[in-house]
């Protein structure tokens with residue numbers, strides 16, 4: 001098994017970096033991390049120790065730059081490289097000390113839909129005091145990606161990367177875990193690969209509600225929610241950032257205490273299971289469209305010469 005420990009950060013390509021920058025810092029509750037080389041990129045941390053949980057990179061079309069997962073140590077990264085190589089996965093950056101914000105020792109590879117994935121260990125952590133706001137996103141809770149082929153991508157993330165399927169939402173979504181939390185990544189069957197949404201973890205429902213107030217005050221509104229999901233049991237509220245990406249405030253995601261007993265469930269896609277409280281209703285066509293995103297050719301299509 002590969003030994004992925006947790007979700008660390010997501011990096012997005014955006015043509016609207018200035019607007020998004022202001023939003024994440026002034027409204028969403030993240031803090032900019034000072035990095036020596038910015039070069040059209042901005043890095044944001046949450047209240048937790050992770051060096052950054054979001055980075056934005058100036059670019060033509062909005063899409064995914066990469067997703068980073070943590071590993072225990074250098075040895076795990078080196079072993080992961082061997083396993084990936086043996087399974088003919090395209091390794092973009094072989095194992096080495098990362099010359100990137102937050103550093104650490106890691107590698108980067110392409111998943112079968114050209115998503116750039118980073119595995120890293122020994123990255124910098126923050127030890128400085130976090131300046132509390134009325135909403136303090138701690139870390140990324142999960143990311144959801146749209147896929148053209150749900151079964152194929154689930155097979156790759158489980159068989160090759162070692163994730164476990166926690167639950168299905170019919171044959172539409174698959175929730176995958178790499179630790180005791182219900183899911184760190186999920187895939188949604190769509191017509192193309194793209195970012196579906198990015199969820200930030202808050203400590204309490206009070207913070208989720210205060211977060212909604214902050215977003216409203218900034219002149220934006222909820223895209224879907226608040227509500228409480230069936231799969232994962234988490235409280236959610238979805239929004240769209242000024243660059244068009246969908247983000248979620250979430251809290252209370254289910255923990256799988258006894259993994260040996262766990263059987264993946266298949267949840268029906270009915271309103272009272274998408275929101276147990278019965279107040280959010282099903283997502284609107286506008287919300288579905290926003291989460292569907294535009295076809296994302298993947299970082300590799302733009303950056304690796306064919």
Ligand SMILES: [Fe+2]
Pocket residue numbers: 142144197199236248
């Ligand atoms: Fe979510």
